[in-house]
Amino acid sequence: xxxxxxxxxxxxxxxxxxxxxxxxxxxxxxxxxxxxxxxxxxxxxxxxxxxxxxxxxxxxxxxxxxxxxxxxxxxxxxxxxxxxxxxxxxxxxxxxxxxxxxxxxxxxxxxxxxxxxxxxxxxxxxxxxxxxxxxxxxxxxxxxxxxxxxxxxxxxxxxxxxxxxxxxxxxxxxxxxxxxxxxxxxxxxxxxxxxxxxxxxxxxxxxxxxxxxxxxxxxxxxxxxxxxxxxxxxxxxxxxxxxxxxxxxxxxxxxxxxxxxxxxxxxxxxxxxxxxxxxxxxxxxxxxxxxxxxxxxxxxxxxxxxxxxxxxxxxxxxxxxxxxxxxxxxxxxxxxxxxxxxxxxxxxxxxxx
Amino acid sequence: xxxxxxxxxxxxxxxxxxxxxxxxxxxxxxxxxxxxxxxxxxxxxxxxxxxxxxxxxxxxxxxxxxxxxxxxxxxxxxxxxxxxxxxxxxxxxxxxxxxxxxxxxxxxxxxxxxxxxxxxxxxxxxxxxxxxxxxxxxxxxxxxxxxxxxxxxxxxxxxxxxxxxxxxxxxxxxxxxxxxxxxxxxxxxxxxxxxxxxxxxxxxxxxxxxxxxxxxxxxxxxxxxxxxxxxxxxxxxxxxxxxxxxxxxxxxxxxxxxxxxxxxxxxxxxxxxxxxxxxxxxxxxxxxxxxxxxxxxxxxxxxxxxxxxxxxxxxxxxxxxxxxxxxxxxxxxxxxxxxxxxxxxxxxxxxxxxxxxxxxxxxxxx
Numbered sequence: 001x002x003x004x005x006x007x008x009x010x011x012x013x014x015x016x017x018x019x020x021x022x023x024x025x026x027x028x029x030x031x032x033x034x035x036x037x038x039x040x041x042x043x044x045x046x047x048x049x050x051x052x053x054x055x056x057x058x059x060x061x062x063x064x065x066x067x068x069x070x071x072x073x074x075x076x077x078x079x080x081x082x083x084x085x086x087x088x089x090x091x092x093x094x095x096x097x098x099x100x101x102x103x104x105x106x107x108x109x110x111x112x113x114x115x116x117x118x119x120x121x122x123x124x125x126x127x128x129x130x131x132x133x134x135x136x137x138x139x140x141x142x143x144x145x146x147x148x149x150x151x152x153x154x155x156x157x158x159x160x161x162x163x164x165x166x167x168x169x170x171x172x173x174x175x176x177x178x179x180x181x182x183x184x185x186x187x188x189x190x191x192x193x194x195x196x197x198x199x200x201x202x203x204x205x206x207x208x209x210x211x212x213x214x215x216x217x218x219x220x221x222x223x224x225x226x227x228x229x230x231x232x233x234x235x236x237x238x239x240x241x242x243x244x245x246x247x248x249x250x251x252x253x254x255x256x257x258x259x260x261x262x263x264x265x266x267x268x269x270x271x272x273x274x275x276x277x278x279x280x281x282x283x284x285x286x287x288x289x290x291x292x293x294x295x296x297x298x299x300x301x302x303x304x305x306x307x308x309x310x311x312x313x314x315x316x317x318x319x320x321x322x323x324x325x326x327x328x329x330x331x332x333x334x335x336x337x338x339x340x341x342x343x344x345x346x347x348x349x350x351x352x353x
Numbered sequence: 354x355x356x357x358x359x360x361x362x363x364x365x366x367x368x369x370x371x372x373x374x375x376x377x378x379x380x381x382x383x384x385x386x387x388x389x390x391x392x393x394x395x396x397x398x399x400x401x402x403x404x405x406x407x408x409x410x411x412x413x414x415x416x417x418x419x420x421x422x423x424x425x426x427x428x429x430x431x432x433x434x435x436x437x438x439x440x441x442x443x444x445x446x447x448x449x450x451x452x453x454x455x456x457x458x459x460x461x462x463x464x465x466x467x468x469x470x471x472x473x474x475x476x477x478x479x480x481x482x483x484x485x486x487x488x489x490x491x492x493x494x495x496x497x498x499x500x501x502x503x504x505x506x507x508x509x510x511x512x513x514x515x516x517x518x519x520x521x522x523x524x525x526x527x528x529x530x531x532x533x534x535x536x537x538x539x540x541x542x543x544x545x546x547x548x549x550x551x552x553x554x555x556x557x558x559x560x561x562x563x564x565x566x567x568x569x570x571x572x573x574x575x576x577x578x579x580x581x582x583x584x585x586x587x588x589x590x591x592x593x594x595x596x597x598x599x600x601x602x603x604x605x606x607x608x609x610x611x612x613x614x615x616x617x618x619x620x621x622x623x624x625x626x627x628x629x630x631x632x633x634x635x636x637x638x639x640x641x642x643x644x645x646x647x648x649x650x651x652x653x654x655x656x657x658x659x660x661x662x663x664x665x666x667x668x669x670x671x672x673x674x675x676x677x678x679x680x681x682x683x684x685x686x687x688x689x690x691x692x693x694x695x696x697x698x699x700x701x702x703x704x705x706x707x708x709x710x711x712x713x714x715x716x717x718x719x
Contacts, residue, residue: 056667057667057668057673060673062671062673064665064669065672066672068434068440069407095661096668097658098655098658107568108564108567109567194679220677221676221677246635329673330673331673
């Protein structure tokens with residue numbers, strides 16, 4: 001499963017297989033060429049903008065507003081990087097990438113960072129010449145059912161008919177899960193997301209299964225979204241996060257700690273609003289984080305105020321989450337795994353000291 | 354009174370006769386006609402319902418739309434983006450001006466007399482690309498530079514198609530002539546070029562240009578992505594076109610060329626005045642066919658991250674506020690593409706008819 005892509009076009013699927021071959025070829029090439037990119041940060045400062053690879057269109061993660069501006073969770077991470085470096089969230093150039101193009105674009109230096117809803121896996125981390133900087137969003141395969149079925153847990157789905165799409169790991173995950181729990185099921189598979197959704201809506205199956213973030217955006221498209229619910233179980237791990245090229249540890253650190261800064265701010269309860277009050281922080285943790293003490297920012301090659309700039313402009317992780325895919329968006333995806341570790345979630349930033 | 358009856362009855366009679374002859378002349382015809390009628394009555398009312406009767410045309414925001422019919426508000430709200438892409442709003446007048454100038458130049462061709470056009474046409478053709486480039490890209494006369502990553506929508510589709518066609522045509526003619534040439538190196542080169550480009554899918558070519566090429570180029574040398582794509586599409590189309598034109602050239606009897614040589618015409622004169630005018634006329638349908646194909650192939654640039662018309666329609670449909678209206682977007686895109694392709698095919702018919710009238714006395718001497 002590469003990523004949740006509810007509206008993937010058939011054209012893209014057609015050449016999906018190219019990815020692997022090209023990636024391997026590119027790896028061979030890049031091993032000889034990668035030393036060329038000495039300092040990504042230096043390049044970015046010289047260019048005056050960050051080039052950020054984003055998804056071509058994925059509800060809530062990266063999409064185009066009516067005025068032509070990019071929005072979404074992945075897009076906001078690009079903005080956070082730009083704000084940390086330039087104190088200007090507009091200094092990003094977005095490079096919309098198809099799923100098969102994304103790693104090669106990173107390899108060739110067309111983009112500085114890939115923030116494109118990409119699952120962190122061992123094989124990608126080790127064989128594609130990229131580094132994953134962390135997890136922006138914990139996704140995983142889930143189930144959607146009609147409310148009137150009265151099902152509250154995936155464990156009650158014995159004997160159900162399940163709709164999903166072919167050619168992805170979703171099918172395999174599903175069969176693993178049902179076998180492990182000694183349940184029977186009947187799969188109904190389709191080539192495209194649109195067909196899966198249509199079949200589910202027409203009642204050809206009881207359950208629709210795909211990545212949870214995808215389920216939430218599919219649900220909006222149903223005639224009566226409130227008649228359907230998404231079960232709490234997640235049966236696969238799809239940690240989505242930003243990736244950078246191997247061979248530039250400074251840039252890798254900047255991307256990694258920008259992500260941690262968003263999380264740390266939420267943990268310290270520092271929000272866009274609280275920074276607007278302009279009251280100097282007194283707690284040592286906050287002072288270090290915001291750059292009043294110590295020199296975390298300078299060690300990264302940025303200014304010590306970088307984290308403060310980011311939170312001031314974009315808000316902390318929680319604010320970005322709620323705005324794009326949480327409460328304040330139509331997707332309304334509950335935090336669950338994407339909560340902080342202090343709230344029972346999985347997000348955990350190492351200490352800023 | 355009798356006159357009135359006559360005028361109504363004769364068409365009715367004619368009508369029945371026509372129906373009998375064309376729709377019910379044999380049992381099989383009857384079956385086909387009836388089943389088609391059934392199909393239409395079964396298929397069209399729901400379609401009409403969705404398209405017009407239950408559709409939402411007025412209002413703001415997706416909340417106004419019902420699930421029973423089409424939501425044309427979506428198309429209306431995003432129309433500027435569909436057409437101009439990410440082009441900054443305050444600069445969009447530049448695109449409109451470029452189109453107006455193009456129409457003006459075409460108008461000049463129609464209005465002015467032939468003797469003026471002899472000088473005028475080449476100047477216009479030579480000057481338009483420069484004017485258009487300055488208007489679209491900027492960088493001169495105080496116009497801001499609008500970089501190509503901000504280009505998109507129908508505008509980008511047209512840029513790719515027009516530049517592709519304008520570049521591919523002369524190149525295609527040159528390749529076709531080169532392939533027929535007596536000089537072995539030129540002949541071999543043209544052959545190699547054509548076979549190479551025809552043998553590779555366009556998607557691969559685009560992918561190579563956008564992703565692989567930067568790996569081989571020295572760092573710092575950065576060729577614009579759109580430019581790379583334009584060159585690829587141009588070369589790709591020219592290879593196909595060359596083969597179409599070669600067909601035309603081969604259809605000219607060799608006697609004509611021999612006659613021209615006997616009269617003392619040089620190779621270039623023979624080609625310019627005898628071979629090419631006839632050859633191109635013969636293959637107008639094939640040429641236009643290639644161009645229509647090229648126009649539709651432009652949608653493949655989505656693969657390399659350029660948002661052409663179809664790409665931007667798809668992207669707009671994933672805006673969380675407008676989820677679920679992809680069908681309306683696709684129908685609109687299909688309609689626009691059809692309009693362009695259909696007008697191209699009409700234009701080709703017009704060219705064919707015109708050239709046919711002109712060509713008659715020469716090709717069929719009396």
